[in-house]
Amino acid sequence: MNDTKAPANLDLETPEKTYLDSNELILNMGPQHPATHGVLRVILKLDGEKVLGTECVIGYLHRGVEKIAENRTYTMFNPYVDRMDYVAAVSNGLGYCQAVEKLLSVEAPPRANYIRVILTELNRIASHQLWLGTHALDIGAMTPLFYTFRDREEILKIFEKYCGARLTTHAFRIGGCQYETYAGFEKDVKNFLAFFPPKIDEYEELLTTNRIWLERTKKVGVISGKDCIALGVTGPVLRASGVKWDIRKAQPYANYANFDFEIPTGENGDTYDRYMVRMIEMRQSLRIIEQAVNGIPEGPIMAKVPKVIKPPVGEIYHSIEAPKGELGYFIVSDGSTQPYRVRVRPPSFVNLQALDTMVRGMLVADVVAVIGTLDIVLGEVDR
Amino acid sequence: MVEKYKRQYGSGIEGQSYLGQNCLIVDRSLFPDILQLLCDEEQFDYCVDITAVHYPKREKQFDVIWILYSFPRNERIRVKTQIADGESLPSAVPIWPTANWLEREVYDMFGIKFDGHPDLKRILLPDGWKGHPLRKDYNILQQDNEWVQINLGIESGQ
Numbered sequence: 001m002n003d004t005k006a007p008a009n010l011d012l013e014t015p016e017k018t019y020l021d022s023n024e025l026i027l028n029m030g031p032q033h034p035a036t037h038g039v040l041r042v043i044l045k046l047d048g049e050k051v052l053g054t055e056c057v058i059g060y061l062h063r064g065v066e067k068i069a070e071n072r073t074y075t076m077f078n079p080y081v082d083r084m085d086y087v088a089a090v091s092n093g094l095g096y097c098q099a100v101e102k103l104l105s106v107e108a109p110p111r112a113n114y115i116r117v118i119l120t121e122l123n124r125i126a127s128h129q130l131w132l133g134t135h136a137l138d139i140g141a142m143t144p145l146f147y148t149f150r151d152r153e154e155i156l157k158i159f160e161k162y163c164g165a166r167l168t169t170h171a172f173r174i175g176g177c178q179y180e181t182y183a184g185f186e187k188d189v190k191n192f193l194a195f196f197p198p199k200i201d202e203y204e205e206l207l208t209t210n211r212i213w214l215e216r217t218k219k220v221g222v223i224s225g226k227d228c229i230a231l232g233v234t235g236p237v238l239r240a241s242g243v244k245w246d247i248r249k250a251q252p253y254a255n256y257a258n259f260d261f262e263i264p265t266g267e268n269g270d271t272y273d274r275y276m277v278r279m280i281e282m283r284q285s286l287r288i289i290e291q292a293v294n295g296i297p298e299g300p301i302m303a304k305v306p307k308v309i310k311p312p313v314g315e316i317y318h319s320i321e322a323p324k325g326e327l328g329y330f331i332v333s334d335g336s337t338q339p340y341r342v343r344v345r346p347p348s349f350v351n352l353q354a355l356d357t358m359v360r361g362m363l364v365a366d367v368v369a370v371i372g373t374l375d376i377v378l379g380e381v382d383r
Numbered sequence: 384m385v386e387k388y389k390r391q392y393g394s395g396i397e398g399q400s401y402l403g404q405n406c407l408i409v410d411r412s413l414f415p416d417i418l419q420l421l422c423d424e425e426q427f428d429y430c431v432d433i434t435a436v437h438y439p440k441r442e443k444q445f446d447v448i449w450i451l452y453s454f455p456r457n458e459r460i461r462v463k464t465q466i467a468d469g470e471s472l473p474s475a476v477p478i479w480p481t482a483n484w485l486e487r488e489v490y491d492m493f494g495i496k497f498d499g500h501p502d503l504k505r506i507l508l509p510d511g512w513k514g515h516p517l518r519k520d521y522n523i524l525q526q527d528n529e530w531v532q533i534n535l536g537i538e539s540g541q
Contacts, residue, residue, distance in 0.1 A: 059507035062507045064523075067521075067523055229428055229454065230479060230480050232431065232479065316401075319431070328432060349484065350484070350485075353481060
């Protein structure tokens with residue numbers, strides 16, 4: 001443990017000791033701990049209940065995805081990306097397919113882009129629902145878990161009807177979509193649009209003004225916008241710290257530029273603001289889905305892509321706004337059928353690095369809240 | 384921008400653009416000054432990613448790549464340099480704290496050392512592991528059998 005010193009560039013101080021005679025205590029949290037959302041191990045340095053420093057030990061789920069990519073063709077690697085952030089598999093697939101399309105200089109047809117946007121936004125809602133349920137459970141509110149899982153089912157049903165899978169969907173292909181929408185797809189999506197807003201109200205009724213929730217989340221895990229940028233933190237965590245930045249707006253991909261939606265931001269950068277930002281994001285996603293499902297054009301769903309994908313020699317970086325932050329793919333092609341190198345820039349991995357900054361001086365119980373609010377998926381942290 | 388730095392640094396710097404994405408190819412000797420300049424003067428305040436690519440047949444085997452983004456300019460740029468096996472690079476942690484884990488991952492996967500890193504050790508693989516898996520000479524089925532046998536008590540992980 002040598003990281004009790006604050007990282008450079010950050011406005012951080014190691015908190016002063018609270019109890020005169022108490023010794024520092026090193027406490028191990030995880031990897032088999034229900035509140036670490038997978039196999040994350042955090043070594044806490046404590047003074048009484050106060051956190052003096054943390055060290056994350058990760059890699060328990062490392063599968064060498066980047067190495068696998070070098071030994072598969074572009075098409076064969078596509079299903080693997082779903083297994084990184086497995087609660088937002090559709091977003092992962094979108095990022096990868098678009099990166100390869102950029103290398104090939106191919107553009108997916110408009111109808112494919114609309115289908116992509118609908119499914120990606122549905123997946124964003126599903127990911128936020130899972131986050132809300134487990135985060136609230138960690139803090140001690142059990143009911144939201146049942147509500148969110150009940151409603152998430154409706155989204156998974158649409159995925160299942162569309163492509164046969166509920167979680168690791170492999171919904172998109174390089175150049176567009178494999179499957180045409182099923183009969184009744186639009187009706188199902190519209191039903192969901194009517195079904196879901198009252199459910200968000202229901203979640204908010206349980207939590208937004210709940211006194212216990214407020215006590216556990218307000219002023220907990222505060223991080224400033226400046227620190228977020230220095231630490232590379234993206235997604236809802238960055239926005240809750242007051243930085244209005246979303247790749248869907250800043251550097252639009254698919255056809256997000258055509259849709260009207262807001263980027264919610266917070267002011268305090270605490271756990272409560274991050275909660276509010278994600279709640280508003282779910283409503284904004286519904287807005288995008290509504291515009292997309294009403295404007296979905298007819299036409300082909302697959303661009304003209306060669307049977308054997310052999311992008312010209314070159315390299316590309318493409319990133320999208322995944323539910324957790326900036327998900328980027330850096331692909332180097334040597335002109336063969338297999339990528340020479342695929343680098344995944346995982347939002348969870350980079351965001352997790354901010355844990356130390358956020359919990360310094362907080363209590364042990366707040367560590368649980370902060371891990372929840374960062375919304376990490378260990379499959380993506382470890383790859 | 385490239386012109387300005389070319390005048391300042393001479394031939395050690397070169398601009399490249401492919402599919403609308405800009406890349407600076409910079410000589411190893413200009414580090415870390417060039418990164419500091421990009422952060423301070425060109426407002427590339429967000430280090431998106433640091434990664435490497437291994438070309439075993441080349442004399443300078445590794446490409447190290449920094450992907451940067453500027454919030455004020457809404458612009459991305461890549462900085463690339465070539466280094467030989469065993470050569471190290473100055474750490475970017477004093478410039479962008481986010482480089483900490485990213486550099487540890489590059490070290491873990493490629494064995495590239497970063498001078499001045501506060502805590503350079505493996506991040507995804509266990510501390511005692513031998514080899515750096517993303518090097519091209521590391522076979523996909525290869526593993527550190529000794530580590531597996533001692534620590535997991537099984538013959539092989541496959």
